[in-house]
Amino acid sequence: xxxxxxxxxxxxxxxxxxxxxxxxxxxxxxxxxxxxxxxxxxxxxxxxxxxxxxxxxxxxxxxxxxxxxxxxxxxxxxxxxxxxxxxxxxxxxxxxxxxxxxxxxxxxxxxxxxxxxxxxxxxxxxxxxxxxxxxxxxxxxxxxxxxxxxxxxxxxxxxxxxxxxxxxxxxxxxxxxxxxxxxxxxxxxxxxxxxxxxx
Numbered sequence: 382x383x384x385x386x387x388x389x390x391x392x393x394x395x396x397x398x399x400x401x402x403x404x405x406x407x408x409x410x411x412x413x414x415x416x417x418x419x420x421x422x423x424x425x426x427x428x429x430x431x432x433x434x435x436x437x438x439x440x441x442x443x444x445x446x447x448x449x450x451x452x453x454x455x456x457x458x459x460x461x462x463x464x465x466x467x468x469x470x471x472x473x474x475x476x477x478x479x480x481x482x483x484x485x486x487x488x489x490x491x492x493x494x495x496x497x498x499x500x501x502x503x504x505x506x507x508x509x510x511x512x513x514x515x516x517x518x519x520x521x522x523x524x525x526x527x528x529x530x531x532x533x534x535x536x537x538x539x540x541x542x543x544x545x546x547x548x549x550x551x552x553x554x555x556x557x558x559x560x561x562x563x564x565x566x567x568x569x570x571x572x573x574x575x576x577x578x579x580x
Contacts, residue, residue: 383415390419394429399441402529405501406445413438414497417529421536431537438529439522442494446504446521453508475509482510487520494524 390397398420405411417438424431458475482489486507493503507517 383412386411386415387419390416390423391428394423395433395437398434398437399444402438402441403445403448406442406504407449408502408505410498410501412497413442413500413529413532417532418536418539421533421538422540424533425537425540431533435526435530435533438533439525442525442529443518443521446525447518449502449504450508450514450517453505454511457505457509479510482507482512486510486512487516490517490520491524494521495528500524500528 386401389401393400398416401411401416402413405413405416417434420429420434420438421431423429424434490503490507490512493499504517504521
């Protein structure tokens with residue numbers, strides 16, 4: 382994966398950054414921890430503009446996030462309450478997600494954009510809960526600017542040694558993935574419990 386990203390970005394520059402970061406925010410796990418530091422390293426070598434590299438990453442994340450949000454808002458409920466019922470997903474799960482994003486939507490999206498793994502999928506529950514689109518865009522933009530700028534600047538400062546940043550994120554990514562699975566399991570189990578109204 383890292384070799385593919387390195388080759389793709391080296392050959393196609395800003396377009397490759399935009400495409401990869403769009404895919405990442407659509408739920409395809411291309412690691413921004415590799416893409417953006419590489420973009421910074423290329424900027425250090427005067428192959429790319431640092432500002433345009435960051436801008437391409439942010440715009441890609443926003444484009445992918447909007448696509449994921451729209452898919453979840455349009456098709457999420459029928460899919461989850463249709464085929465999803467065979468794996469135990471209930472209407473109560475959707476009510477929990479909706480209540481959470483009504484109360485904490487902006488902060489959830491902002492923080493989610495700053496966490497490995499979670500940032501790839503945060504747009505889906507936001508769309509599913511039909512969080513305010515304006516609030517979603519603003520929170521996504523704020524989180525993406527910080528994340529993409531930090532990674533790109535890190536790659537720029539390290540120059541050709543940008544891979545050290547990519548490797549340093551490996552443990553953090555694993556930890557975040559474990560936490561995400563644990564939270565999803567707890568949310569699923571909570572959704573299986575009878576609601577107050579049912580009790």
